[in-house]
Amino acid sequence: MxxxxxxxxxxxxxxxxxxxxxxxxxxxxxxxxxxxxxxxxxxxxxxxxxxxxxxxxxxxxxxxGWAQEAVPALAPPPSVAGIWEGVLDAGGQKLRVLFHIIESPSGGLSATMDSPDQGATGIPVSGVSFEKGELHLSVEQAGGSYFAKMAKNGTLEGTWSQNGAVLPLILHRVQSAPLIARPQEPKPPFPYQVREVTYPGGAPGVTLAGTLTLPEGKGPFPAVLLLAGSGPLDRDEALFGHKPFLVISDALTRRGIAVLRFDKRGVGHSTGDRAKATDDDYTKDALAGLAFLKSQKEVNPKAMGLIGHSEGAIEAVKAAGRSSDVAFIVLLGGPG
Structure with a gap:
């Protein structure tokens, strides 16, 4: 033709x-x-x-000859990766909430959550999904979840559910997270000695890692062992952006008291199986810490005590009942 x-x-x-x-x-x-x-x-x-x-x-x-015009390519779906910030109205109290959403090269999503006004940062988000413009976030540690749809203006409009309450929460993309000031946290240089130490734990094959702070001057000094609460806590008992054991050890050492704080079994630089550890295992680790303190020439063996927080308070009581080396105990927020 x-x-x-x-x-x-x-x-x-x-x-x-x-x-x-x-x-x-x-x-x-x-x-x-x-x-x-x-x-x-x-x-x-x-x-x-x-x-x-x-x-x-x-x-x-x-x-x-004749040619057909090209069909424009479809626009790629919007990305949810980035930092998102919103304000939660919880019974008249306004709390800022941030989500840090990261997309891997393979397209997988992960996230963490911050609550700056409560001093909580880096809370793990256990579940993240974003499909057809709908975002689902599960935060098991906080017992909450967030569901939202991406609006045409790029915001995420949805609700935060926690403990039976369902609250509206609109998130806006931001360039960076607000800085959280922690003026109580000590900064070097310190007016005392800081030693990174390891010692045998309360069971064969367990090595505990910690920090020993010693006052300047001539010893021996009274000493305390800090016992953290439940959960995978490190030597600073870092939780929700706070480091209470770092603050306590600094305050005591500046006042002439040696302090040993350590990573719990299976946490940080300490070895051992945390998943199988019992209260009795943690009590044995406390006794191992006392034995280490007693071996230090700068420590007065007749002036050693325990400071236990939450679950650590239970271990302090148990350890004091088993060892005559315990001269005193201090319980912070102990159960019962």
Whole structure:
């Protein structure tokens, strides 16, 4: 089959026809519009006349024949990765909430949560999904969850659910998280000695790692062992952005008391299986810490005590009942 074309009136009109041997099959005629398009006005031929109005055909140069315009590519779905901030109205108390959402090269999502006004940062988000513009976040540690839809203006509009309460929470993308000032946290240089130590724990194969702070001057000094609460806590008992044991050890050492604080079994630089550890195991670790303190020449063996927080208070009581080396105990927020 061959193509023939005819132009007239300075390319304002065009007439196209097709021929098959001697018999023409028909003729398409119309007006050439902008961008070399042809507005079809009619078709005449052996098949009869069919009216076609308002159909825009695009064609390339005559030698190239007819060409179909490319369909624009679909825009990629919006990314949810980034830092998102909102304000939660919890019974008249306004609390800032931030989510740090990270997308891996493979497309997987992970996140952490901050509550700056409560001093909590880096709370693990246990579940993250974003599909068809809907975001689901599960925060098991806080007992809460967030569900939102991405609005046309790029915000996340949804609700925060926790302990039976469902509260509206709109998140906006921000460039960075607000800085949290911790003026109570001590900064070096310190007016005392700081030693990083390791010693045998309360079971074979367990090594406990900690920090021993010693006052300046001539000893021996009274000493305390800090016992952290439940959970995978390090020597500073770091939780929700706070480091209470770092603050306590600094305050006591500045006042002439040696302090040993340590990573709990299976946490930080300490070895052992935390998942299988019992209260009795932690009590044995406390006794091991006392034995280490007693071996230090700078420590007065007759002036050693225990400071236990929460679950650590239980261990302090138990250890004091088993060792005559305990001269005193201090219980902070002990259960019961």
């Amino acid at each position: 061959s193509h023939a074309h005819r132009r007239r009136n300075n390319h304002s009109m065009a007439e196209l026809g097709t021929e098959n041997g001697r018999q023409g099959l028909g003729r398409l005629y119309g007006k050439i519009g902008p961008r070399r398009t042809l507005m079809r006005k009619g078709w005449c031929g052996s098949l009869g006349a069919v009216a076609w109005i308002g159909i825009l055909l695009s064609f390339a140069a005559p030698s190239a």
